[in-house]
Amino acid sequence: MQQLNRQYRKKDRPTDILSFPFHQAAAPEDFREWAVTEDDRNLGDMYLGMPYIVEQCRMHGETVGEHLPVLLAHGLCHLMGYDHELDADYRTMTKREQAILREYSKTREVPF
Numbered sequence: 598m599q600q601l602n603r604q605y606r607k608k609d610r611p612t613d614i615l616s617f618p619f620h621q622a623a624a625p626e627d628f629r630e631w632a633v634t635e636d637d638r639n640l641g642d643m644y645l646g647m648p649y650i651v652e653q654c655r656m657h658g659e660t661v662g663e664h665l666p667v668l669l670a671h672g673l674c675h676l677m678g679y680d681h682e683l684d685a686d687y688r689t690m691t692k693r694e695q696a697i698l699r700e701y702s703k704t705r706e707v708p709f
Contacts, residue, residue: 614650616641618641647661
C-alpha cells in the first residue's frame with residue numbers, strides 16, 4: 598500500500614484507502630446526471646490497506662467493522678470526484694460522507 602501511495606500520490610507512507618476513479622466528473626454534484634449507464638456507474642477501484650487500518654483501529658479503540666463504512670464512504674466520495682485538498686472542499690466532502698453513512702445505517706441489518 599505504501600508503494601501505491603508513493604507511486605500515485607507521491608506520499609511515501611502507508612495509508613488506509615486509495616481510490617482510483619474510472620471517470621473524471623465535471624463536478625461531484627453532477628454525478629447523478631452523468632452516471633446514467635451501467636458502465637458510468639462503475640466508478641473505479643478502491644484499495645484498502647488492511648494492516649494499516651487494523652493498527653489505526655487498535656490505536657483509536659475502534660473495531661475494523663465500525664471503521665470500514667467510514668473508509669468506504671470516503672473512498673466512494675473520491676470516486677465520485679470529491680476532494681479534500683482545500684478547507685471548503687473538505688467540508689463539502691465530509692457532508693457527502695455523512696449523507697452516505699446515514700443511508701448506510703438505514704439499510705444495515707442488525708446482527709443477532
